[in-house]
Amino acid sequence: MSTPGWTPPKRSWLQKFGDAFRGLYHAVSTEWSFAAHLPVAAAAVALAAWLGISPVEWCLVALSIGGVIAAEVFNTSVESLARALDSGPDQRVKDALDTASAAVLVAVGAAIMVGLVIFGPRLLALLR
Numbered sequence: 001m002s003t004p005g006w007t008p009p010k011r012s013w014l015q016k017f018g019d020a021f022r023g024l025y026h027a028v029s030t031e032w033s034f035a036a037h038l039p040v041a042a043a044a045v046a047l048a049a050w051l052g053i054s055p056v057e058w059c060l061v062a063l064s065i066g067g068v069i070a071a072e073v074f075n076t077s078v079e080s081l082a083r084a085l086d087s088g089p090d091q092r093v094k095d096a097l098d099t100a101s102a103a104v105l106v107a108v109g110a111a112i113m114v115g116l117v118i119f120g121p122r123l124l125a126l127l128r
Contacts, residue, residue, distance in 0.1 A: 027076040033104075037072060041065045044115060051122045060118065064111035071107035075100040 028034045048061050078100035082093050 023077075024073065026080075027073045031072065031076050031079075033072060037068055041069070044119075047119060051119065053118060053122075057118045060114050064107075064114045067107045068104070068111050071104045075104050 028038075044061055044065065048058060053061070078096055082097055085093065
């Protein structure tokens with residue numbers, strides 16, 4: 001909550017970007033699920049390069065990876081807020097945490113579908 005009449009201090013774009021990178025570092029360094037997401041993202045990029053996918057397909061892969069990472073960062077922020085506000089069991093907090101986790105699940109599901117559509121036919125062709 002802000003205090004009436006209080007104006008936040010002016011911050012440069014460099015400071016704002018610094019805060020954003022600090023937040024990204026916090027999410028990656030404190031959430032174990034990035035230990036799963038980042039290697040899978042790296043594998044998808046390596047596979048895409050190896051298979052020589054088209055520029056449009058590269059965009060879809062990049063958007064899929066970005067969507068999963070963004071969802072995980074948002075999930076981390078909700079978890080941080082929940083810990084800060086922790087006053088014991090609260091169904092509303094549980095609902096918020098579960099909903100944020102569901103966003104990650106949806107993003108991962110969409111990324112898997114994109115991967116199947118882009119990589120699936122090429123990998124099947126290599127097996128024949």
